[in-house]
Structure formats: C-alpha cells, structure tokens
Amino acid sequence: MARGAPSQAAIAGGYAWAVTVAPTVWEHGASIVAVGAALVGLVALLASAAGDRLWGGRGRFVALWVFVLASGLAWLSSPAALRPMRIDAPRGVVGMAGWALFALASAAPALGDRQEPGRVIEDAPLEARNRFARGDAAYPLAGAAVALALQLVGWRVASPERALLVRLVALAAGLAIVGASAEIALARHAPRATRAWRARVRSAGGALLLLAGLALAGVLFASRG
Amino acid sequence: MHWSDALAIALAVGAGAAFLFGERALAAADDMRAIYWLAVGVVSLQAAVQIAKPGARA
Numbered sequence: 001m002a003r004g005a006p007s008q009a010a011i012a013g014g015y016a017w018a019v020t021v022a023p024t025v026w027e028h029g030a031s032i033v034a035v036g037a038a039l040v041g042l043v044a045l046l047a048s049a050a051g052d053r054l055w056g057g058r059g060r061f062v063a064l065w066v067f068v069l070a071s072g073l074a075w076l077s078s079p080a081a082l083r084p085m086r087i088d089a090p091r092g093v094v095g096m097a098g099w100a101l102f103a104l105a106s107a108a109p110a111l112g113d114r115q116e117p118g119r120v121i122e123d124a125p126l127e128a129r130n131r132f133a134r135g136d137a138a139y140p141l142a143g144a145a146v147a148l149a150l151q152l153v154g155w156r157v158a159s160p161e162r163a164l165l166v167r168l169v170a171l172a173a174g175l176a177i178v179g180a181s182a183e184i185a186l187a188r189h190a191p192r193a194t195r196a197w198r199a200r201v202r203s204a205g206g207a208l209l210l211l212a213g214l215a216l217a218g219v220l221f222a223s224r225g
Numbered sequence: 226m227h228w229s230d231a232l233a234i235a236l237a238v239g240a241g242a243a244f245l246f247g248e249r250a251l252a253a254a255d256d257m258r259a260i261y262w263l264a265v266g267v268v269s270l271q272a273a274v275q276i277a278k279p280g281a282r283a
Contacts, residue, residue: 143237143241146241146244146245149241149245150241150244150245150248153245153248153249153252154248154249154251154252156252157252159254162251162252162254165251166248166251166252169247169248169251169263170248173244173247173248173263173266176240176267176270177237177240177241177244177270180237180240180270180273180274181237183274183277183278184230184233184234184237184273184274184277187233187277187278188227188230188277200229200275200276200278201229201276203275203276204271204272204275204276207268207269207271207272207275208272210268211265211268211269211272214261214264214265214268215265217261218261218265221261
C-alpha cells in the first residue's frame with residue numbers, strides 16, 4: 001500500500017467503514033445489495049490507496065467517490081439498521097468523527113508530496129541520543145506486559161460510564177508504565193559518574209517520602225478494617 | 226546491575242501492581258480504594274524514574 005496522502009484517507013475511510021457500514025451489513029437479514037455495496041466500497045477504498053501510483057490522482061479521486069457512493073448504497077439498502085433505536089449514541093458519535101476524518105484526510109492530507117524537491121537538502125540521518133542495548137528490550141516488553149494485564153481487568157462493569165472510566169484509567173496507566181520502563185532501560189547506559197547513588201535517592205526523596213506516607217496510611221486504614 | 230537500577234525496577238513493578246489493584250477497585254465501584262492505589266502507583270512510578278535517571282534533578 002502506498003504511503004502518504006492516499007494511505008491517510010484509506011485509514012480514516014477504513015475506520016469510518018468499520019464503524020458505520022460494516023455493522024449495518026453484518027446484521028441478520030441484510031440484503032444482498034447492501035452486502036455487495038459494502039464490499040465494493042471496501043475494495044474501492046483499498047484500490048484508492050494501492051492504485052494511486054498506477055492511475056495517479058484522478059484514479060484515486062474516482063475510487064474514493066466509489067467508496068462513498070457504495071457506502072451510501074449499503075445504508076439505503078438496509079434502512080432498518082439506521083433507525084435511531086438501532087444506533088447507540090457512542091457509535092453514532094465515533095462514526096461521525098470517522099467520516100469527518102475521512103473527508104479531511106481526502107481533501108487536505110497532512111502529508112503531501114514535496115512541493116519543491118530541488119530546494120530540499122538531503123543530509124545524513126540524525127543520530128539517536130540513546131540506543132537500546134541487546135538485553136534492554138526486556139524492560140519495555142515487561143512494561144507492555146503490565147499494560148496488557150491492565151487491559152484485562154474490568155470488562156464486566158455494568159455501568160457504561162464507569163466502564164469507560166476504567167478503560168481510560170487502564171490506558172493512561174499502561175502508557176505511563178511503558179514510558180517509565182523505556183526510561184529506566186535507557187538510563188542504565190548513561191554515564192554513572194553524573195550522580196552518586198546518594199544524590200539519586202535524595203532527588204527522589206520527595207516521592208519516596210510520599211510513598212512511605214501512603215503506605216503508612218494504607219496500613220492504618222487496613223488495621224481499622 | 227547497580228543497586229539503584231534494582232530499586233527502580235522494584236518500584237516500577239510495585240507501580241504496576243498498584244495500578245492493577247486500583248483498576249480492580251475502580252471496576253468494583255470502591256472509589257476510595259481505587260484513588261489510594263492509583264496514587265500509590267503514580268508516586269512509585271515517579272520515584273522509579275527519578276532514581277533511574279543519572280542526571281535528573283528533583
């Protein structure tokens with residue numbers, strides 16, 4: 001698949017298709033016209049990304065319009081699936097956002113071709129400030145495992161608002177864990193003479209003191225039952 | 226392995242466990258316990274990163 005502007009529109013369009021068109025035709029009893037139109041739309045979307053190099057911008061333009069019209073035909077062929085009672089609010093909102101992203105990515109892609117290639121100065125790639133050593137992959141992998149474990153908790157919450165909050169907290173905590181594990185892995189290779197271990201513990205003294213206070217509070221609350 | 230690395234790893238592992246406890250409490254609608262464990266997780270993670278960074282300042 002081509003990289004750049006065609007891919008941006010295809011990714012946004014694929015998301016919009018998956019959220020709004022695919023559930024319509026998956027439902028039991030969807031007409032063959034709806035299913036066919038949905039599949040034609042998906043193929044046209046893939047063709048718009050892959051065929052940009054073959055047919056140029058005009059071919060991509062046609063393929064994107066085929067995608068939009070085929071999606072519209074799929075909806076029109078399954079009017080029962082579009083009744084307000086069949087579409088929940090979150091799906092409607094993310095579907096609207098998906099189509100808006102698709103429109104934006106199609107009309108004004110963030111990544112375009114170089115406007116004036118003659119003025120671009122090619123240079124050597126930038127040197128990374130830090131690199132992972134061979135055994136360091138275990139750190140972010142362990143962080144990713146914890147982040148994954150966080151995603152396994154709280155899927156049977158009855159209240160939608162609380163379920164959303166649990167997922168949000170799990171995502172934020174997972175990102176924090178992965179980021180911290182990568183920082184710890186990179187810090188192992190920094191010059192040791194920069195700071196003595198006493199200075200390190202002193203710099204973390206506030207956090208360690210707060211942690212000790214929280215531990216004490218936890219013990220006190222636990223002892224009270 | 227330097228001992229400060231081991232301490233940082235232990236704190237990060239503790240932070241992960243605290244986040245798990247916090248998330249379970251949040252799912253069970255035990256908000257006070259959830260806030261407590263999530264706070265423990267955040268502070269542990271902060272301490273782990275500060276100890277691991279050789280050039281960090283408090």
